[in-house]
Amino acid sequence: MYKRLSLENELEHYFGYSEFRTGQKEIISDCLDGKDVLGILPTGTGKSICYQLPSRLLDGITIVVSPLISLMMDQVKELKAKNYKEAVAINSFLDYENRKYIFRNINKYKLIYVSPEILQQKELQSYLQSLSVSLFVVDEAHCISQWGHEFRPDYQKLDTITEMLGNPPVLALSATATNEVQEDIISSLKRPSMIKHVFPMDRTNIALSVQEVVNNEEKLEIITSVLKERKMPSLIYFSSKSAAENVSHILSERLPDHRIAYYHGGMEQMDRIAIQQQFMNDQIDIICCTSAFGMGINKNNIRFVFHYHFPGQLESFIQEIGRAGRDGHQSVSILLYSKQDIFLPKQMIESELPSDEDLMRVYRGIHSYQKNNLSLPHNIEEIESFFEVSEVQWRFISFQLDKHGINLENGLKYDQSKIEQTFKLIQNIRDERLLLKQSKLNDILRWIQAEGCLREKLYTKFQKVYTKIDEYCCSNCGINLQSFKPDQTNKNRSTQSWEIKLKRLLLIGE
Incomplete structure (x- = not known):
């Protein structure tokens, strides 16, 4: 005390x-x-x-x-x-x-x-x-x-x-x-x-814009139009690693005066840290990124957060737009969506959790190993190959097995009826998680298509009240993005000092 x-x-x-x-x-x-x-x-x-x-x-x-x-x-x-x-x-x-x-x-x-x-x-x-x-x-x-x-x-x-x-x-x-x-x-x-x-989480300095588009080309046109005359720190969020990379290359051609990079969890860790440090030091203007980027980023002058793809839940959306305007100055969130975008988050939800066929395959594989007194493979690549499940699916299955008293790493043999009963429990838990994720996806879809004030409908799910704003509220209340002209990023900066700063950053033991 x-x-x-x-x-x-x-x-x-x-x-x-x-x-x-x-x-x-x-x-x-x-x-x-x-x-x-x-x-x-x-x-x-x-x-x-x-x-x-x-x-x-x-x-x-x-x-x-x-x-x-x-x-x-x-x-x-x-x-x-x-x-x-x-x-x-x-x-x-x-x-x-x-x-x-x-x-x-x-x-x-x-x-x-x-x-x-x-x-x-x-x-x-x-x-x-x-x-x-x-x-x-x-x-x-x-x-x-x-x-x-x-x-x-x-x-x-x-x-x-x-x-x-x-x-x-x-x-x-x-x-x-x-x-x-x-x-x-x-x-x-x-x-x-x-x-x-x-405490209330609504940020009054972040305007909310939702725009329906016909296709991805229209998304690119809108992003290019908004950023062409506004050189300032901006994030563009994607649900696909390949889309983040492809769009970064396209925008680099369409916005030659902007410094643009991509960032996602499939990159080498040193590359990710280097990109992050350059962005923090105002040596990169725009980052095309997945949800892997931004958590805890203490950069106070991000002005635009675009969503090229919308996330699977409102919580993620609020976290991602919250990276804008940390200095208290006016900033804008722009979510772009087309009808076909719904298939991506649905596919992601289904891929994260094992299907009935996946569970049955793992169940039979474990039974085979136990019957022949073999040890299960420990290497994740071998596990994925043998059971034909992804790493994320295996993490879910192995955690649930361990949680219900079956630790496959200790080499002990388990009664087959216990394993069978446990897999039925895992199936029920999987179903509950699917329903929850689908419910959260439906929440963000309803919000995207909502009539009335977007701020009210976004924040009142998390808190009882929200702050009403007269200007720069949301696209449903009417905002004029053409009049939004914040300070430009300084164009005359050194673009080489990040390497020195990165080396200093990695001196953990000093």
Whole structure:
């Protein structure tokens, strides 16, 4: 437990800010009092301060679970620039020597960033158990609900980590979470007494425009027309990696004065970090990206967020448009859609979860291995080849098997009736997840085609009220994008310094 006369003085001393933003002080005060907290704050309002300041003031260690390596590396870099040397990120980028150095000196750190996957490593767990952990933080906590069931099941195992660490107070932070997602977070973390601090998420400086088009060529024409006379940081979101690459090449030809790049999860990690750093340093104007880009990006002058494809749920849409206008200046979200766009998110939903045929094939494969006293392959490529399922589908299946008491990695044989019963449970869980995902897809489709104020219909699903705006509200209320003329990006900048900054960024052990 921690008490000080003035948290404002501590904030200014450590971070140079004279006052707290909405919600920060309430969340920090409860964390310092040792309470479990769920904080829902709008994007761009400084959620990281909610655990960075307590990590300075509490006696023990603060562990932060972060979804992206680039996000945790950026935060550590910023903290070190503010003379907070006791912060470190433990991730797959660390070489053997750096990792061993950090492990040997782990008690010297105050703030440790990790991914949920790294947390499952036994070596790291043994070192963390030797520490006195004062606060366990789940940053971007909606990932527990959004990714934890299929894509990254280790998010669903965080409760076992907190138990192993002696059940320290837990802080879960997010920018978007419906009541259902909030309950999913609390249930997964097994913290039923969490204090909720939920604040309005509508950003009054982001105008919303939805435009129906005939085809993809019309999308390109609109994007080109809007950006031709406006050279400023912009994001264009895609649901397809190949589309992001192709459109970046087309726009580079149509907008020769703009510096354009693409970014997606299929790229090499060094390439992704390089692109991100160039964008942060105003050396790239436009990024054509998938949802892999943007989480935690602390760039305050993004003016346009386009959606070439719409995401599969409103939560993702709000998170992505929330990357615009973090400096409080007017910005615009433009969603472009055509009738055929609906097939892409439907296809993605179906591909993420195993079909009945997939489950039956895996069931028979496991039965065959058990019957012949063979060990299952551990390499993901071999698993995909043998069972004919994708990596994401296998993660879902293997997590559910483990959750229901069947651990295929320990070499034990299981009663066939138990395995059969478990696969029936997995089938039911799969059906529930499909219904939920389809429901969320229907929500965003209804919003796209809605009549009346788009701001009202977007935000009232997440909160009881929203802020009415007279000018630059939404396309249904009437906005004139031609009159939107924010400051242009400075054209006379060095485009070479990012390499030096990237090398500095990667000096983790310094």
